[in-house]
Amino acid sequence: MNRGLFLDRDGVINELVFYPSHGEWESPRSVEELRMLPGIESPLREAIRRGWLLFLITNQPSYAKGKCSLESLQQVHERVLERLGEAGVVITGSFVCYHHPDSQIPGFGPCQCRKPSPHLLREAAARYDVDLTKSWMAGDSGTDIEAGRSAGCRTALIEYEHSEARRGTVRPDLVCADLAELVQKIA
Numbered sequence: 001m002n003r004g005l006f007l008d009r010d011g012v013i014n015e016l017v018f019y020p021s022h023g024e025w026e027s028p029r030s031v032e033e034l035r036m037l038p039g040i041e042s043p044l045r046e047a048i049r050r051g052w053l054l055f056l057i058t059n060q061p062s063y064a065k066g067k068c069s070l071e072s073l074q075q076v077h078e079r080v081l082e083r084l085g086e087a088g089v090v091i092t093g094s095f096v097c098y099h100h101p102d103s104q105i106p107g108f109g110p111c112q113c114r115k116p117s118p119h120l121l122r123e124a125a126a127r128y129d130v131d132l133t134k135s136w137m138a139g140d141s142g143t144d145i146e147a148g149r150s151a152g153c154r155t156a157l158i159e160y161e162h163s164e165a166r167r168g169t170v171r172p173d174l175v176c177a178d179l180a181e182l183v184q185k186i187a
């Protein structure tokens with residue numbers, strides 16, 4: 001069986017964007033707003049070299065909330081994968097939840113897959129023969145830690161500077177400043 005490194009995307013791989021209209025740091029809604037976090041490529045390549053399969057597990061509710069088009073959100077995600085690929089970082093599987101429980105858009109309301117649900121981690125594990133007990137989930141939000149724990153993974157909180165308000169109260173197994181520290185510590 002494989003071991004997986006499940007990664008949240010926003011605040012781990014790419015920067016959050018400050019939207020003055022809501023006064024909050026949120027996921028980028030267009031390719032123009034996308035900024036990758038500096039220095040992530042090398043630790044991710046190192047993780048692959050050490051035998052981790054990389055997965056992205058991300059909630060992207062901005063369309064469901066009426067903030068932008070679905071196409072625009074999908075373009076951002078494609079671009080993230082492209083940028084990683086250009087740097088030699090192979091993502092084995094990428095899983096996106098586009099839903100939100102309060103959505104008024106048919107088909108984009110309550111779902112099974114939105115973190116903190118472990119649904120997408122389990123789906124990835126089943127599809128790619130991953131042993132969840134030998135895997136890690138890393139993210140900058142409390143919901144990432146909850147999802148990882150519910151899936152049976154070990155969990156790491158990445159202390160991204162703009163997501164302090166999202167960290168919640170669930171205790172992770174590990175707290176790291178960034179992906180470089182994480183990859184070093186999980187060996």
Ligand SMILES: [Mg+2]
Pocket residue numbers: 008009010011012139140141
């Ligand atoms: Mg995040």
Ligand SMILES: [Zn+2]
Pocket residue numbers: 097098099111112113114
């Ligand atoms: Zn969903």
